[in-house]
Amino acid sequence: MQLLFYISSFIALLATVMVITRYQPIHALLYLVVSFLAVAMIFLSLGAPFVAVLEVIIYAGAIMVLFIFVVMMLNLDKETAAQERKWLTPKVWLGPSLLVLVLLGEMIVLLLKGNGSALPGTTVPPRAVALSLYGPYLIAVELAGFLLMAGIVGAAHIGQHKKKHLHRFLEEKSTIP
Known part of the structure; x- marks a missing residue:
């Protein structure tokens, strides 16, 4: 095998x-x-x-x-x-x-x-994995969460389409010669 x-x-x-x-x-x-x-x-x-x-x-x-x-x-x-x-x-x-x-x-x-x-x-039970992740490696898990959150916020910021909405009075002033 x-x-x-x-x-x-x-x-x-x-x-x-x-x-x-x-x-x-x-x-x-x-x-x-x-x-x-x-x-x-x-x-x-x-x-x-x-x-x-x-x-x-x-x-x-x-x-x-x-x-x-x-x-x-x-x-x-x-x-x-x-x-x-x-x-x-x-x-x-x-x-x-x-x-x-x-x-x-x-x-x-x-x-x-x-x-x-x-x-x-040896077979590792799920409980041992959880105790390991949320025991000595808790800071690493939290930092990975912050990194993922920063990636999502960055992707949302990059994906925004910025449109300029001028106030109606500003639009009228710009059309007057």
Whole structure:
């Protein structure tokens, strides 16, 4: 079962390199989601299903929601929508889809095995993770929360469309020669 760990690790590294080297942001986002799914498979093969599920829900899910939020906030017009359709051709989806199918096959093998852990190690219960995060690492968790909040405020500020609304008397004065 170490082979599944190494395959997941290879897919994670390959997808991460593809994220860094892609020119189009949508292509990079697709590979980023594949990278997160591969890391979740690594955690699953190590016997940490809770962390694997958190990886999928928080990272892969939140990244997609954040991307949709940014697209909605920027108020893209019809030209950008047409360009996005051109970027998302089936050829673009082929690479990430193949990598995800390999990860799906690995997950099926792990689930059919029934043991839950491919490599020897200790299982970490969710309570221990929570006690660790909100115990000695409380300041790091709080700082990460502040960083995320600053990112959201910055994205909202960048996405604002500033319109100049002049008072009606100012508009009339400017039209008088």
